Amino acid sequence: MAVVGVIGGGQLARMMIPAAVALGIEIRVLAEAEGSSARLAATEVGDYRDAATVLAFAAGCDAITFDHEHVPQEVLRALEAEGVAVRPGPDALLYAQDKLLMRERLGSLGVAMPDWARIETAEQLGAFLADHGGRAVVKTARGGYDGKGVRMVDDAHDADDWLAEGAVLVEELVVFQRELAQLVARRPSGEMRAWPLVETVQRGGVCAEVIAPAPHAGAATVRAAEQLAFTVAEGLGVTGVLAVELFEAADGRLLVNELAMRPHNSGHFSIDGSTTSQFAQHLRAVLDWPLGDTAPVAPVSVMINVFGGLPEKSIRTALAHQPAVAVHAYGKDARPGRKAGHVTAIGTELDDTAYRARAAAACFDA
Secondary structure, eight states: OOEEEEEOOSHHHHHHHHHHHHHTOEEEEEESSTTOTTGGGEEEEOOTTOHHHHHHHHTTOSEEEESSSOSOHHHHHHHHHTTOOBSSOHHHHHHHHOHHHHHHHHHHTTOOOOOEEEEOSHHHHHHHHHHTTTOEEEEESSSOOTTTTEEEEOSTTTTHHHHTTSOEEEEEOOOEEEEEEEEEEEOTTOOEEEOOOEEEEEETTEEEEEEESOTTOOHHHHHHHHHHHHHHHHHHTOOEEEEEEEEEETTSOEEEEEEESSOOGGGTTHHHHBSSOHHHHHHHHHTTOOOOOOOBSSSEEEEEEEESOOOHHHHHHHHHHOTTSEEEEOOOOOOTTOEEEEEEEEESSHHHHHHHHHHHHHTTOO
């Protein structure tokens, strides 16, 4: 039986569990703490920043993969030095861990992006603002996600606290029509597959809804997004699922916003809406198994995140009111603003499908 070790005990690791069971794969999880979202497969609790802990966890695994991108490079290199199959590997993960390096590398691949710069002083930020209409987006180079580590600025000193810690990334404020995401999977032997291009709706810097496929996306846009994601996956040597978050600019151009080298929120719809889910595909890819068909099982899928908590009473209410909507709970303690689960509806018509998904999600409103 193939064995995959997952570093990180969050909801992504949790959603790999049923996919692994179906494929006859043994899945092991190195969780950060007791009671993690992926506790059903958490064979060890330990510090993913400690090389000895991670090496001991990796013993007997055919491949090591990740629930998040925060494992230090020195730990990843130690795994590789011991002959462990790390997927994606440190050379690829480097560009998911450091946004400045990501921008530099994507530029070398000829990928379209917002105008950006490395900023080390308030004076440099002021000069960038002066050249870009007086407003910009500043991001910490490392550690940001779900709106954290991202700040709108209109003054040269608006990022002084971050600059005190080191260089930051500044980007032009893009005027966009909407946000899109393109998920692909790549295995070590080079085979790649893409899911349909999706539209993502952000609220407060956090993904709230995903519509698959992206409504009113023309054939040229769909082809461009897929080719762009394949270029990135091949150019960075990604193994597993890659999510490329995109801005569709006012002039129709696709600009890369962010990258994630793991299953991603924008692909959760695939559990119920695709022939092969992103979680099953990720496991197949990291083991270098043949990849699955990514075709949709219905014309439309709508996924909505649920924040705060998913109490059992509310789950029962949602199931009663919307029996055709799938509810996915992450097994987390309730906390305001916390991503606690999601619901997915599939159907033939967008308005009806979105209505059913939103009605189910509304059952969890406080």
